Amino acid sequence: MSSRVETSTPPNTPQPIGPYNHIAKVGQFISIGGTAGVNPATGKLAGPDVHSQTAQILESFKVMLESVGSDLNHVIHVNVFLKDMQDFERMNQVYVEKMGDHRPARTVIGVNELPKPGVLLTMNLTAITKELVSSR
Template sequence: MKSRVETFTPPNTPVPIGPYNHVARVGEHIWIGGTAGVDPSTGQLAGSDVGAQTLQILKSFKIMLEAVGSDLDHVVHVNVFLANMSDFEAMNAAYIQMMGNHRPARTVFSVRELPKPGVLLTMNLTAVTKAQ
């Protein structure tokens, strides 16, 4: 049986700034590419602080995951790309607010630069669909 790759960007999520879709799915496996804290209703950053941007990223992830039969509780791994490692604790506080007690594997990187001005972090993730 041949696996089919589906890629798309759901409505009510930020528009990608490059030639890609946010979501890729093969069977029960889901990948969401680098996402910044952009409010999809305005196209602007959700705030100038890392907490507001983190919350917006995870809200966008929630919508994207729901579009492919999943949710934040089915996230397997998250990569966090922080412009300033000094924002680590504030990012964690917002992350816990959205993720609750679910603690998927996670890697945090400090990056020199991100593609959109004012962006303090981006995240991507790997997840699976809910059991059918």
């Protein structure tokens, strides 16, 4: 397995608001940093509600994962940072729609503030590539 860390922010995904790339990959392991529900075409929030922001985050994850040989079915763990726990059920509805039957480990954390104005939640994840690693 390669120990080199490859970082990237693929086209058709939101641009980072700080000095980082969205994706870090080592061998078959993938980490995607905190991602908000920003429409990459406009650079603005996908909508003012948790439904539209959650849907956009998961769509961005799909594009990011595909860019490094993975998909939503290869997600191992998701962290959700939610500004208002009253949005928990609405976030879950969209999450189930987008994730299908795949249920990776997940942590939901209530937060007081997020860096971009109007953002109601961010998510990050850990995944693996679709390629099989040969055993030695």
